[in-house]
Amino acid sequence: MNEPNEDGLKKLLRRVLPRVEGEPEPGRDLWPAILKRLDAQSAPAPWFDWALLAALVALVACFPASIPVFLYYL
Amino acid sequence: MENGRSDALDEFRQGSVDAFEMLFRLHQRAVYGWILCIVRNPATAEELTVESFWRIYRAHARFQPEMGFEGWARRIATHAALDWLRTTRRETELRSEACGELAAPAKADSAMSAEIGAKIALAFERLPPKLRIAAVLAVVEEQPQKDVAAALGISVAAVKLRVFRALRLLRKDLESRGITP
Numbered sequence: 001m002n003e004p005n006e007d008g009l010k011k012l013l014r015r016v017l018p019r020v021e022g023e024p025e026p027g028r029d030l031w032p033a034i035l036k037r038l039d040a041q042s043a044p045a046p047w048f049d050w051a052l053l054a055a056l057v058a059l060v061a062c063f064p065a066s067i068p069v070f071l072y073y074l
Numbered sequence: 075m076e077n078g079r080s081d082a083l084d085e086f087r088q089g090s091v092d093a094f095e096m097l098f099r100l101h102q103r104a105v106y107g108w109i110l111c112i113v114r115n116p117a118t119a120e121e122l123t124v125e126s127f128w129r130i131y132r133a134h135a136r137f138q139p140e141m142g143f144e145g146w147a148r149r150i151a152t153h154a155a156l157d158w159l160r161t162t163r164r165e166t167e168l169r170s171e172a173c174g175e176l177a178a179p180a181k182a183d184s185a186m187s188a189e190i191g192a193k194i195a196l197a198f199e200r201l202p203p204k205l206r207i208a209a210v211l212a213v214v215e216e217q218p219q220k221d222v223a224a225a226l227g228i229s230v231a232a233v234k235l236r237v238f239r240a241l242r243l244l245r246k247d248l249e250s251r252g253i254t255p
Contacts, residue, residue, distance in 0.1 A: 009241050010213050016194045017214045020111050025103055026120045030127070031095065037128040038091070 083139040094131055097143055102127070104144060105151045108225070111215045112155040112207055122158055126151040145224055152207065152225040159203035190253060197247045201240050208236035209244075 060067055085093035105126055110119040129150050137146060198206065204226075211222045212233060223230045248254070 006241055009245060012194065013198065013209075013214055013244075016191045017114065017198065017210070019215055020107065020114070023103055024107050024110050024116070024119075026106050026123060027116060028120065030102060030106075030120060030124050031098060033124045034098065034127050034131075037124060038131060041128075041132070 080139065083137075083143060086134055086143075087137050087139060089134055091131075094127075094134070098127055101144055101147055105147050108148055109151050109155050111217070112152070112210055113158060114210075118158065122151070122154050126154045129154060148221075148225045149227060156203055156207055159206060163200075163203060193251060193253060194248065197244055197251070200247060201243055205236050205240035205243065208233050209240035212237050213241075 056070075060070070082093040082096045086097055102123060106119055106123045109122045109126065110116065113119055113122060126147070130147055133150065137143075198209075201209065208222060208226065211217045211225070212219055219230050219233050223233045226233065228236075
């Protein structure tokens with residue numbers, strides 16, 4: 001699977017894209033950012049969303065005829 | 075020490091954030107370094123390290139301690155980097171179009187001009203992400219092919235094939251732009 005000029009192209013690539021040397025370290029502590037992501041994942045939905053959902057359910061329960069209207073606008 | 079690490083792996087599997095932090099502190103450099111090899115930009119590598127560890131935590135229930143944490147983390151990180159390469163590929167294509175064509179210099183000496191170097195780097199970025207990731211790890215970073223295969227979740231033969239296809243595409247692309255490697 002080797003072409004005759006493949007080594008030349010590999011050398012050229014290594015010149016253009018030098019290897020990452022040593023053991024690089026992140027420039028900052030990444031743990032706080034990870035915790036933030038984890039918190040965002042587990043954060044509960046805001047109370048307003050729940051209130052809106054409850055209002056919608058109540059409306060649909062009281063006026064079932066409004067269901068097609070909601071479906072139309074979805 | 076080994077017992078402590080093994081306990082941490084078990085606790086992590088059960089979702090302990092403390093155990094996860096311990097594993098993060100132990101492996102973050104390796105994961106960051108691996109991602110940096112692929113994306114070649116420290117700021118992007120930091121972002122992807124965060125993304126990778128977030129994915130790692132989300133998948134904690136699927137972790138099998140007997141398989142080892144580092145290889146598993148590296149595999150998740152490789153996929154996070156691959157997703158990033160896919161999203162940025164279109165930007166590279168647009169950048170390439172904006173750069174236009176450059177005339178190839180006469181081959182009077184072996185010194186490579188900065189312009190040609192930039193063209194080659196850009197052509198490399200244009201490769202399909204799956205081929206590019208195999209080529210950058212196996213050719214540029216000279217990582218053992220079995221490690222590349224494990225990180226990509228493919229066989230060593232498939233890595234060789236991807237590298238071969240990457241080099242062939244790169245050569246074609248460069249030749250179409252008047253650069254003979």
